[in-house]
Amino acid sequence: MTGKGRELADMMERRKVDILCVQETRWKGSKARSIGAGFKLFYYGVDSKRNGVGVVLKEEFVRNVLEVKRVSDRVMSLKLEIEGVMLNVVSGYAPQVGCELEEKERFWSELDEVMESIPTGERVVIGADFNGHVGEGNTGDEEVMGKFGVKERNLEGQMVVDFAKRMDMAVVNTYFQKREEHRVTYKSGGRSTQVDYILCRRGNLKEISDCKVVVGESVARQHRMVVCRMTLMVCKKKRSKIEIEKKTKWWKLKKEECCEEFRQKLRQALGGQVLLPDDWETTAEVIRETGRKVLGVSSGRRKEDKETWWWNEEVQDSIQRKRLAKKKWDMDRTEENRQEYKELQRRVKREVSKAKQKAYDELYTRLDTREGEKDLYRLARQRDRDGKDVQQVRVIKDRDGRVLTSEESVQRRWKEYFEELMNEENEREKRVEGVNSVEQKVDKIRKDEVRKALKRMKSGKAVGPDDIPVEVWKCLGEAAVEFLASLFNRVLEITIGG
Secondary structure, eight states: OTTTHHHHHHHHHHHTOSEEEEEOOOOOEEEEEEEETTEEEEEEESOTTSOOEEEEEEHHHHTTEEEEEEOSSSEEEEEEEETTEEEEEEEEEOOOTTSOHHHHHHHHHHHHHHHHTSOTTSEEEEEEEOOOOOOSOOTTOTTTBOSOOOSOOOHHHHHHHHHHHHHTEEEGGGGSOOOGGGTOOEEETTEEEOOEEEEEEGGGGGGEEEEEEEOSOOSSSSBOEEEEEEOOOOOOOOOOOOOOOOOBOGGGGGSHHHHHHHHHHHHHHTTSOSSOOSOHHHHHHHHHHHHHHHHOBOOOOOOOOGGGTTOOHHHHHHHHHHHHHHHHHHHSOOHHHHHHHHHHHHHHHHHHHHHHHHHHHHHHHHTTSHHHHHHHHHHHHHHHHHTOSOSSOOOEEOTTSOEEOSHHHHHHHHHHHHHHHHTSOOTTOOOOOOOOOOOOOOOOOOHHHHHHHHHHSOSSOOOOTTOOOHHHHHHHTHHHHHHHHHHHHHHHHHHHHO
16 A cells, blocks of 8 residues: 555545455554545554555545444454444455465454444445455355356355355355456456455345446556445435535735735725724624635635645656556556556656655755744644544444434433433532632723733634634734723623623
C-alpha cells in the first residue's frame, strides 16, 4: 500500500466502489487514515514486509462505523449501521499454499471466531484473498456455490467451501456467468487462476445483482479487483437535509487593506456613525452582513485532503499511462508490452516521490512563518481525527446487549440510564447548609479592562453562536471597546437587577 493509497482512492472513485477489502497491505500498526478523494482506510499489520489487511470506506459510510475488530494481520472486520441495517464487512488474507498447516488452521479459526461473534440477524460480506481454488462446477456443493469458478479445486479451495457450509455462506463470484477473463482474479507469468472471493450469507444472496472481476486496473500488479453490486433492503429513514455551511472569510482581516475596507463599509452601513449602535442584534447583523460582502464566504465544499496534497496533474497523467499499459499487456502479453508496463511503473514511483518531496519542501519552508505553523497544527489535528475508528456514537446497546438503532429507542435508553444513575443512594454525599449570601457592590466594567482583554485574546479561534470572531473587534479598535464596555455593563445591570 505504500505510495498506492491515493491511486487506490482514485480508482474507487472512478469505478464507483463504496467499500473495498484490501490484503497484503504491509503497513505496520492498527489505525485509520485518509487516503484522499474522500476515502478512509482502516488497517492492521504487524510486519512491514508481509501480510496486513484493511477495509476502505467511502466518506459517507465512515460515520456509520460502529465497531472495528482487528483480530490479526490476516483477519479484521468492521460493523456498520446503514439505515437501521447492520452490515459486517470482513477482510481476510489466507496463508499461501506453501505455508505451514498450523498457520492455515489459525487463520480459519480466527475467521470462525469472527463469524460466531456476529448475530445471525446481521448481514455479513467477506472480501478475501483465500489463496485457494474452489474450481469450476458445483456438484455436491450447490447450496454454497455456483458453477462458474476457474479450473480445478485444490485443498485450500476445499477449505473455502467447507467454511461456507459451516457458516451458511455463499461464494458470490461463482454464481454469475462471465467469460473466463472476468473470473480470473490472479495473473502472473503464464498462470491465471481464481483465488480472491466475495462471500455473503446464503439468505442475502438475492441482494447481490452482479459480481465480476475488473480488468485493466494497475493498482495491484498480479491481483485483480473483484466487485459486486449489493442492494440492501432497508426502511429509509426520513432525514433532514444537511445544509453545507458557508463561512465568512474573517481571516482576511489580518490584512490591513481588508481591515480598512471593512471599517469603511461598516461605517456606511451604519449611516456614517463612528460609534456602534447600542442595539446588539442590529449591530451584530450589520457586522455579519458587511463581513460577507467585503470578505466573501467559503464555497462549503470539502477541503483538500492534507494527506494527499501532493496529488498533481503530472502524477495523475503518469498513472493513467501506466493503467493503459497494464490493460495493453493483459490483452497481448508480449515482452515489449511487459517492458513498457514495467518502465511506466518505475516512472510513476519517481513522479510520486518527486511530488511528495516538493509538497513537503514547501511545507518546511512555510514552517518559519506563522501561517506555516498553523498548517502544521491543522495537519496534526486532521491526522488525529482520521486515526479514530469511530467518529461519533450513534447507536447504543440495551440491557440485554442488543444494538438499538432508531433515534427513539436510543433516546429512551439514555433516559433510563440517567434516571438510574442520578437516583442512586449516595451515603457519602454531604449537604452544605446554612451558607449566608454575601451582598457587595459590583464595579462597572471599564474600557481599559476591555482593551486589555481584547489584546490578550488570540486570533484564528473558532467563532461562537454570533459568528463574529475577535478579529472583528480588534479591527474596529476604540469603537469596539466603547461598544463592548457599554454592552457588558448593561448585561451586568440586568443580571444583578433581575
